[in-house]
Amino acid sequence: MTNDGRLVRILPVATVLAVLLALWYGAALPMNSGLPSFPQGGTLSERFLAAWALERPVLPAPHQIVAALWTATIETPVSSPRSLVFHGTITVSSTLLGFALGAVLGIALAIGIVHSRVLAASLVPWLVASQTIPILAIAPIVVVALGAVGVTGLVPKALISMYLSFFPVAIGMVKGLTSPEPMLLDLMRTYSAGRLQTLLRLRLPAALPYLFASLKVAVAISLVGAIVGELPTGGSAGIGARLLSGSYYGQTIQIWAALFAAAIIAAILVQCVALSERLTARAMGARP
Amino acid sequence: MDEGMTIPGETVSTKAARVVDIAGLSLVFETGDGPVHALSNVDLAVEAGEFVSFIGPSGCGKTTLLRVIADLEQPTGGHLAVNGMSAEQARRARQYGYVFQAPALYPWRTIARNVTLPLEVFRLPKAEREERARRYLDLVGLKDFAGKYPWQLSGGMQQRASIARALSFEPKLLLMDEPFGALDEIVRDNLNLQLLRLWDRTQKTVLFVTHSIPEAVFLSTRIVVMSPRPGRIIDVIACDFPRDRTLDIRETPEFLKVAHRVREGLRAGHSYDE
Numbered sequence: 001m002t003n004d005g006r007l008v009r010i011l012p013v014a015t016v017l018a019v020l021l022a023l024w025y026g027a028a029l030p031m032n033s034g035l036p037s038f039p040q041g042g043t044l045s046e047r048f049l050a051a052w053a054l055e056r057p058v059l060p061a062p063h064q065i066v067a068a069l070w071t072a073t074i075e076t077p078v079s080s081p082r083s084l085v086f087h088g089t090i091t092v093s094s095t096l097l098g099f100a101l102g103a104v105l106g107i108a109l110a111i112g113i114v115h116s117r118v119l120a121a122s123l124v125p126w127l128v129a130s131q132t133i134p135i136l137a138i139a140p141i142v143v144v145a146l147g148a149v150g151v152t153g154l155v156p157k158a159l160i161s162m163y164l165s166f167f168p169v170a171i172g173m174v175k176g177l178t179s180p181e182p183m184l185l186d187l188m189r190t191y192s193a194g195r196l197q198t199l200l201r202l203r204l205p206a207a208l209p210y211l212f213a214s215l216k217v218a219v220a221i222s223l224v225g226a227i228v229g230e231l232p233t234g235g236s237a238g239i240g241a242r243l244l245s246g247s248y249y250g251q252t253i254q255i256w257a258a259l260f261a262a263a264i265i266a267a268i269l270v271q272c273v274a275l276s277e278r279l280t281a282r283a284m285g286a287r288p
Numbered sequence: 289m290d291e292g293m294t295i296p297g298e299t300v301s302t303k304a305a306r307v308v309d310i311a312g313l314s315l316v317f318e319t320g321d322g323p324v325h326a327l328s329n330v331d332l333a334v335e336a337g338e339f340v341s342f343i344g345p346s347g348c349g350k351t352t353l354l355r356v357i358a359d360l361e362q363p364t365g366g367h368l369a370v371n372g373m374s375a376e377q378a379r380r381a382r383q384y385g386y387v388f389q390a391p392a393l394y395p396w397r398t399i400a401r402n403v404t405l406p407l408e409v410f411r412l413p414k415a416e417r418e419e420r421a422r423r424y425l426d427l428v429g430l431k432d433f434a435g436k437y438p439w440q441l442s443g444g445m446q447q448r449a450s451i452a453r454a455l456s457f458e459p460k461l462l463l464m465d466e467p468f469g470a471l472d473e474i475v476r477d478n479l480n481l482q483l484l485r486l487w488d489r490t491q492k493t494v495l496f497v498t499h500s501i502p503e504a505v506f507l508s509t510r511i512v513v514m515s516p517r518p519g520r521i522i523d524v525i526a527c528d529f530p531r532d533r534t535l536d537i538r539e540t541p542e543f544l545k546v547a548h549r550v551r552e553g554l555r556a557g558h559s560y561d562e
Contacts, residue, residue, distance in 0.1 A: 183392045186360050190386040191409045192379055201405065205396045284396035285437035 024062055028052055031059035060253045068257040084242070084261045091226050091239040092265060094154045098161020099222040103215060105162060106169025113170070114177040114203070115195060131167050135225065138163065140232040157229030157238075164225040165218035172214030176207025205284065212277035219269045227262060239265070306372070307461055307493045308334040308357055313366035315352060315519075325518030326352045327363070332512065332521065336460070339487055339494045341504035342512045343550060344557060349519020350497045350512075351389075354463050357495065358386050370461070382410065384461040385454030389469055391446035393438040393453075400425065400434035403453045410457060424452040427486065444475035451483070455490075462487075462494045469499060477535055480506055488531045501554075502538055505547045513550060515557025523553040 029051040032038060035058065039050050052061035060068075072084040080086060109127070112119045139160050146156040180202050188198045230240025239262050246255035282288075315327040327349045334340050342350035355361040356368065359375040370378035378384065385406075393402045403424055404417040412420075425431050428448040430441075438446055447467055454462060468476045484507055487494055498504050504511050505527060513523040527546055529537055537543050 183388050183390060184394065187386070187388070187392050188409070189360060190358055190379065190384070191406045192382055193409045197409050201408065202394070205394070208396075285398065285439075286396075287437075287439050 021062055024059075025052065028057065028059050028061050032057045034058075056250050057252055060256050064253050065256045065260055068253045069260055072254075072257055073261075081237070084239075084257065087237060087239050087242045087258070088261055088265055090237045091223070091230065091262075092269075094157035094229065094238075095161055095219070095222045095226040095265075095269070097154060098158035098225055099165050099215075099219050101158060101162040102165030102218055102222060103169050106166040106214070106218070107173050107211070109166065109170040110173030110177055110207075111199065113174050115199075127167060127170060130163070135160065135164060135228055139225075139228045143229060143232045157226045160229040161222035161225035165222040168214045168217040168221070169211070172210045173207055176210025177203045179210065180206045208280060208284070209277075212273065212280070215273045215277075216270050219273050220266050223262065223266050223269060305336045306333055307336050307338075307370065308332065308495065309367070309369040309372075310357075311367040313353075313356065313363050313368055315349075315356060315361060315363045315365075327356065328518035328520045330366070330519075330521055332524075334493060334495065336493055337491050339484075339496065339507055339509045340512060341496045341498055341508040341510070342514060343498055343501065343504045344514030344554065345516055347516040347519070348514035348557065349516070350514050351465050352519060353514075354465050354495060354497050358384060358463050360386075382406075382457060383459060384463050385457065385459040387447075387450055387454045387462065387464040387467045389466045391438065391443070391450040393446055393449060395438050398435050398437055399430060399441065399449045402438070402449055403456050405453060406457045420456050421452075424455050425449070427455065428452045428482065442475075444471050444479060447471065448479065448482075455486075460492055462492050462496075464494060464496045466497050466499060468503070476500075476503070481535060483507065484531075484533065501547050501550050504550060505543055506533070506535070506538060511546070511550055513553035513557065515554075522557050523549075525549055525553070 025048075029048050032051040032054055033047065035054065035056075037054065037056070042050065051057070052064070054060075057064075069084065072082060076083040076085075078085045078089075109123065113123060114120075142160055142163075143156045146152070146159070177199075184202055184206075185198070188202055191197075193201070226238070227240035227243070230238035231244055239258050242258040242261075243255055246252070246258060310330055310332040313327055313330040314325070317324040317326055330349075330353060332340075342353060344350050352361060356363050357370060357375060359379040368375055371381075371383050373381065373383070393399075394405065397405065400418075400421040403421040407417040407420060421434065422431070425434050428451055430445060430448055430452065433441060433445065433449075438449070441449065447470075451467065454464075468479050471479065480503060483494075486492075487507075494507075496504075496507060498507075508527045511525040511527055512521055513525065514520065515522045525546060529543070
C-alpha cells in the first residue's frame with residue numbers, strides 16, 4: 001500500500017526526468033558538433049560519446065555537470081576559490097541577511113499600511129513601482145554607490161536581496177493582517193482591545209499562513225538578488241562571480257555547475273521555510 | 289399591537305436597576321439604493337435579571353439592535369443607555385459579554401486559551417486566568433476539552449466554549465446573537481436548558497436574539513417581537529414561567545398560548561410586504 005503510494009508519487013516525476021535527460025543527451029550532439037575542437041567522422045555512437053566528453057562544450061552532458069559539482073564541493077578544500085561550498089557560503093550569507101532584512105521591512109510596511117490609510121495611500125504605489133525597475137539595472141548602481149562610500153562585501157548584496165524580497169512579504173502580510181473575519185475583529189472590540197492588542201492577539205497569528213507563503217517566494221528571490229549583486233563586483237566571490245568567471249573563460253561546465261548549485265541552494269532554502277511553516281502550524285494547533 | 293403590550297417607560301422599577309434604556313432609537317443605513325431604516329423609533333427598557341428575547345424575520349433589526357447596544361453599530365437617532373452609561377462607555381468599561389452567531393473561536397488557540405483571551409486583553413494575572421478558564425469550562429461541561437483546538441470540537445461544544453469565554457470576565461449583561469442558530473434541535477434544547485440554569489444561578493441579565501419561537505418562549509421573561517422595513521418593535525410579550533422551568537413546560541397550554549401570541553405578532557409584521 002505504502003509502496004504503491006510512493007510509486008504513484010515518484011513515477012510522474014521520474015518519467016519527466018527521464019524524458020528531459022534523454023532530450024538533453026540527444027541535444028548534446030547537434031549543439032556541440034559544430035565546435036572546431038569536435039572530432040570529425042566516426043560512427044553515430046562514437047560521435048555521441050565524443051559530444052558528451054568535450055572539455056568546453058556548448059551544452060555539457062548532465063553527467064559532466066554532476067561530476068563538476070562533485071569535484072567542486074566534495075573533492076576541493078572549502079577554503080579554495082574553486083570550491084562551490086566556498087562560493088555558496090558567501091552567496092547564502094548575503095541571501096539570508098537580505099531575506100531577514102526584507103522580511104522585517106515587509107512586515108513593518110504591512111503593519112503600517114493596514115493601520116494607516118495615509119500610509120496605504122502614499123506607500124503602495126511606490127512599492128509597486130519599485131518592483132517594475134529591472135533588478136539588473138539597480139544592482140550595479142547599489143554596488144558601485146555603496147562601494148564608493150566604502151561599503152563592500154556582504155551588505156550591498158544583502159540590500160539588493162532585501163529590495164527584491166520585501167515586496168512579496170509586504171503584499172502577503174497586508175492580505176494576512178486583514179484576513180480575520182469581521183466577527184473576530186468585533187469580538188476584540190467588545191473587549192475594548194486597543195490596536196496593539198488586536199495586532200498581537202488576532203491580526204499577526206491570523207497572518208502567519210500568508211507570511212509563510214510569502215517567505216517562500218522571498219527567500220528564493222533573495223538568492224536571485226544575491227547572485228545578481230555578485231555580478232558587478234567583477235567576479236571576486238560567490239555563485240554569481242563563479243557564473244561570471246565561467247562565462248569569461250568559456251567554462252560552460254563551470255557555469256552549469258554553478259547554476260545547479262544555485263538551484264540546489266534555492267530548493268534547500270525554500271524547504272527550510274516550508275519546514276518552519278509546518279512546525280509553526282503544529283505549534284498553533286493546525287489540523288494535520 | 290394589542291391590549292397586552294408593555295408600554296415602554298411604564299415599568300415600575302427604578303432607573304438605577306435599569307440595564308438597558310432605549311428611547312426613540314433609530315438607525316438608518318445610507319446605501320446606493322437609498323436609506324435603509326434598520327431600526328425605527330425603538331423604545332425598550334430592560335431591568336436587571338431579565339431574560340429578554342428578540343424575535344422576528346430577517347431584516348427586522350434584532351441583530352442590529354443588539355449590536356447598537358454593544359456599541360458595534362452607531363445609532364443615527366434617539367437615546368440609549370447601558371447601565372446608565374453611553375453604549376461606548378459601557379463597552380470601554382467591559383460591561384457586557386457578547387456571544388456571536390458563530391463560535392468565533394481563534395483557531396490557533398486551545399479551548400482554554402480561547403476562554404482566557406478576554407482575560408489576557410484585560411491583563412489579569414496568569415493564575416487567575418487559568419483558574420477562571422477551569423471554572424467556566426467546567427460550567428459549560430467542557431472541562432475535559434481545555435487542551436483541544438476548536439476544530440477538534442463539535443459545533444455545539446464550540447458554541448459552549450464561546451459562552452464560557454463570554455462568561456469568563458463575569459459581565460452582568462450577556463448579549464447573545466442567535467448563539468444556537470446553527471445547531472441541531474437536540475443540542476439546542478440541551479444548551480437552552482444549560483443557559484437557563486446559568487441565568488437562574490448567576491442572576492445575569494440576558495438579551496437574546498433568536499429565530500425560534502419555542503426557544504424564545506422557553507428562555508425568556510419577556511419576548512420582543514420585531515418586524516422589518518422599517519425595523520421596529522411590534523409587540524412585547526411577558527412570559528412568566530418560573531425561573532427553574534424545565535423543557536416539559538413546552539407541552540403546557542400556557543406555553544402554547546404565549547407561543548401562539550408570538551406567532552401572531554410575527555404574522556402581523558410579515559403582512560406588510562404581502
